[in-house]
Amino acid sequence: MPISIENAEHYIWGEICDGWHLLKRGDMSVIQERVPAGGAEVMHYHELARQFFYILDGEGMMVFEDHEVNLAKGQGLEIPPQIKHQFKNRSNADVHFLVISIPTTRGDRINV
Numbered sequence: 001m002p003i004s005i006e007n008a009e010h011y012i013w014g015e016i017c018d019g020w021h022l023l024k025r026g027d028m029s030v031i032q033e034r035v036p037a038g039g040a041e042v043m044h045y046h047e048l049a050r051q052f053f054y055i056l057d058g059e060g061m062m063v064f065e066d067h068e069v070n071l072a073k074g075q076g077l078e079i080p081p082q083i084k085h086q087f088k089n090r091s092n093a094d095v096h097f098l099v100i101s102i103p104t105t106r107g108d109r110i111n112v
Contacts, residue, residue, distance in 0.1 A: 008021055017041070020033075028103065030101075032056070033098075034094055034096050043086040043111070043112050047082065048103060049105045051100065053071065053087065053097055054076035055095065057095065058073065059089075060091075060095040062079070062088075071097075
């Protein structure tokens with residue numbers, strides 16, 4: 001059966017952001033997220049999970065310890081394990097993106 005945000009498991013994070021589990025397995029996860037204007041997550045890293053962020057619509061920014069990377073619609077960025085990172089939306093509109101994690105990040109997130 002095809003999956004979309006219409007029928008996927010939904011959750012809210014950071015009080016104002018949305019996530020939809022498009023694929024939720026122990027060895028891999030695919031999540032579609034929405035971060036409204038001004039929204040952000042906290043700086044963190046994953047001990048094992050490698051992630052790939054891909055912007056579906058809008059603009060976002062990935063903040064690292066020593067630099068920032070702007071991401072526009074149609075652009076993606078890989079985050080290796082152990083790298084501290086934080087996604088932010090400094091634009092005036094929602095940003096929608098995919099987060100693909102191998103393996104899953106459940107129990108693998110360390111906030112800093």
